[in-house]
Amino acid sequence: MNDMTANTATPGGTPKLSVRELSKRFHVSGGGLMGGEARYVHAVSDVNFNLDKGTTIGIVGESGCGKSTTARLIMHLINPDSGKISLDGDPVGADPASLKKFRRDVQMVFQDSSASLNPRLTIEQSIMFGATIHGTPKAEARKRSHYLLNRVGLDPARFAGRYPHELSGGQRQRVNIARALAVQPKVVIFDEAVSALDKSVEAQVLNLLNELREEFELSYIFISHDLHVVRYISDTVMVMYLGQVVEYGPVEDVYNTPQHPYTKALLSSMLSVDPDDRTDAAPIQGDPPSPLDLPSGCCFSPRCSHVADICRSLSPRITGTRTRQVACHLVDPAAGHPECAT
């Protein structure tokens, strides 16, 4: 639990990466030349979190809950509608130069290991690309790429000159990790980066990630639908549902004493190794409502087993302390109060 105390020990210090009120909606139809009411998908609404140096925040939730969109918004691969992102206190996105610097400091590893490598470039060229963009001389970039290949467990003599299709999925994902590290970032975002790997390879890569975090003093944003993996690698966890953060806190706190009904349902769907813990009952009923047509009030209310009248009419604010927050009327009766600060 040392990581957690480290996480809370710097209440006054500037967090490495700070995300404030990040929101994005996508226009779906209407409102244009043809008239009609404009329809939007609220992909991400009002996401806040801090990421301290050397720590990992896990983002969990079911498909379509806005995890990947959050990652792309942070990288500015999609432009956010609103929200402030700052790194070490410097705001990002105000001008192209700050964005370029930010994109060296924050890197991303994608889920599809083969689609995220250019098939016409050798492994070495792919890893070198980012570094040369930021002005690193070719020779040094090559040296660094060989060092990193070694570091992620691939022999440069065997792999540097190969093409992506000659590698296995696990090897390719190691290359992607090396590619992300080649620009010497401070934060790395993993968007389902280990989800496509088989279990034994996944475990190796996770251990590698932990080692690399220590060695390069990195912070991670780890997006996954696999709750076990997130528990293993994260210090803090953020649970998302339909684009909103429903619960946030130190990973062991959230896993041991979940407060939001959605988090509870999600955690009870985890497979257990203990046969006595197993149950046939589905922990959560139905599908999430269409993000086009969100229910009034709490967006989890149609599926919630503890639903009360207020849940159907008023959307709960996320409330709590700096390190532990939840958005639920049942947990905090003040959550519905419009004056309530987040």
Next chain:
Amino acid sequence: MTMISETQNKVQPEAQVHVSRGYWQTVWRNLRRDPVAAVCMIVLALIFAGAIFAPLLTRYDPAVGSIVSRLKPVGTEGHILGTDEQGRDMLTRLLYGGRMSLLMGTVPVLLALVIGGSLGTIAGYFGGRLNTVIMRAADVLFAFPSVLLAVAIAGALGAGVGNALVALTIVLIPPLLRVTESAATQVRALDYVEAAQASGAGSLTIIRVHVLGNMLGPVLVYSTSLLSVAIIMAAGLSFIGLGAKPPTAEWGLMLNTLRTAIYSQPLVTILPGLFIFLVSLSFNLLSDGLRSAMDVS
């Protein structure tokens, strides 16, 4: 033994890096191993070489004939492929004619590839409004049948090789624009382009390093097949008098001037057509071969 260990010591660690065969090396190897494509490449190489080195291969002047030796049949002493209606050596005319015909067939494709290709790449990569503007403009040109449009433009500009080149280029731009646009749209959606954006690279660098190389395949296949169309269209324009002017040797024009002799010397008359056919067919089959040669992982 000492020699071996010495050479081993001299090898730099960099040189020991295993380098796999690149994509284009593999494609080239596949293409050479495809018998049809190989034959097409040889035929095209021979015809192009014949056109380029025409002055070295014949002692006649393509524009000077002899009134006494008109319409000699194929196999005549001194005129292997006979003579035309003005007594000019057919082999000479075909070789020099190849210069003009191949020029008029290939240059418009290259120009259209540069213009249409860059517009298509921009439209596909940047998308949005820019894409709409470029693609709808191309649709306007697409609305006309291509041969008719080429004839109309060449007719409006006036007969001449330069004007025919302009007309053919304009006609070939829309299809190339559409193919490059769809190729660029596909590539730009892939994760490695997003990863390159995330590493802070500018759009031009990303297009140069990551997009162009990956959309080249389909564009190259399509351009090769367009070459076969362009050769026929160029010859067609000259045939109806909108391209090369007499006494220039050009295959389409030769077909036109020889057509009166079709009953007296049918074999001589069809020779230019045979060359047009050979070049067009070879480009077409080569395009097919290229397509299957590129079908590698």
